[in-house]
Amino acid sequence: MGSVSDLPFWQVNIPENERTEECPEFLNQLSPKDIGIIGTPDFLYHRSTWSEVQSIVAENRLDAFRRVPSDLRRYLEYTWTLKRDHGSVMNFVLSQRLHWEAPVAPRGNPFEFDDDVKILWNDWPYGIDERIVHLVVWTKFDLAEDPVTTDLTDEARAAIDGYVQKKFGSRVARDRYIWFKNWRSLKSVHAVEHFHVMLFDPDPKFIDEITNGDIPSCRKV
Template identity: 60%
Template sequence: MTVEDLPFWLVNVPRDQWPATCPDFLINANPKDQRILSTPDQEYHRLTWAEVQDIVKSNQIGLFQRAPSDLRKYLAYSAKLKKEYGAVVNFVLKERLQWADLIPKGPPFTNPDDIKILYNDWPYGIDKRIVHLVVWTKFELNEDPTTGDLTSEARQEIEDYVQKTFCSQVDPRNVIWFKNWRSLKSVHAIEHFHVMLFDADPVFLRRITNGDVPLSEKVGSAVVPGDG
C-alpha cells in the first residue's frame, strides 16, 4: 500500500502502531489539517528564515503550519488537555503562565508582572534554527474592529517593546514579530503575540524565558502516534 492509498490518519504512523479506526482527536480534522497530515514527514518543506520574514511582512499569517507529525501530536495533546482541564486556555493559565488572574497592574508594557515570555509549545514547521516565542500579556492589545488588525498605537507599543527586549540583544535582522488574526488564534482568552528569532544565543533565551522548555519537548514520545 502506497502513501497515496492511506487515509490521512495513518500517514507517518509506524505500521505496528496503526489504529483500527480514525482516532477521536482526528475525526473532525478540517481539510487543511487533513492535507498536512497526509504529507509524509520526509516530503515536508520547513520554511526558511527568508520565507518566514516574507510571510510576516505580507501579513499572510495563515500560511504558517506545523509539520505533519508535529501537528498530529499537537492535536492529540490538545484533545487530552480539553478532557483534563475543560479547555486549553485553562491549562495555559494555570500550568504554563501560573497566573491567578488576568488583571493588569499597569498600562501596557509598564509592569513586568503583566508579561510572560515562553516558548511556543508546538512550533510551526520552520527551520530549526528559528526560535518561536510567545509573549503573553494581561493587558489587551487593541484591534481595529473593522479590519481585526492591530491599531497603529498598539502596533507601535509592541514594536517598541520588541526593540527594547529583543533587538537590544539580537541582531534586528534576525528578529520578527506578529500577532495572529483572531480567526487563527488557538487560545482566545489570553492576549499574546509571537516573536521569532533566528540563530539566537541560548544563554539569552534561557534568561528571557526564565529557563522555559516547550511542551513539545517535555511530552516527546509520551504522545503515541497511533492513539494520541
C-alpha cells in the same frame, strides 16, 4: 504493503504496528487543510527558511504557517487531551504555563510592569528552520484592535514595536527577529492576549534568560 498514498490520512507517519483501523477520536472532524497536512509524509514537508518566514509575516500571510505533519498530529492529540483533562486549553495555559489567576488583570498600562508580561516558548512551533526560536509573549493587558479591520491599532502596534526592540533588539541583530500577532481566526487561546516573536539562531543563553529556562511542551511529551 501499499504505498503511503494508499493509506488513510491518520495512518501516515505512523509505524505500521501502531496504525489503527479507525480514525482516532482526536482526529475526527478536521478541516480539509489539516487532513491534507496530516496525510502528507514528513519527508515531503518543506520547512520554511528564515527569509520565507520574514516574507510570510511582512505580507501578512499568517495562514501560510504550517506544522510538520507528525507534529500537527501530536499537537492535536495533546490539545484534545488538555481539553479533556483541564476543561479547555485556556485553563491549562493559565494554571500550568503562565501561573496567572483568572480573571487576568494588568497592574498598569501596556508594558509598564514586567509582571504583566511573560515570555515563553511556543509549545508547538510551526514547521520552520530548526535554528529559528519561536516564542510567545503573553500579556495581562489587551492589545487594542480596530473594530472594523480587526488589525492592531497604530498605538498598539507602536507599543509592541517599542517593547520588542527594547527586549530583543538590544541582544539580537535587527534582521534576525520579527514579531506578529495572529489573526483572531488562527488563535488557539483567545482569552489571554499574546503575540509571537521569532528569532533566527539566537544565543541559547539569552533565550533561557528571557524565558526563565522555559521548556516547550512538545519536548515533554
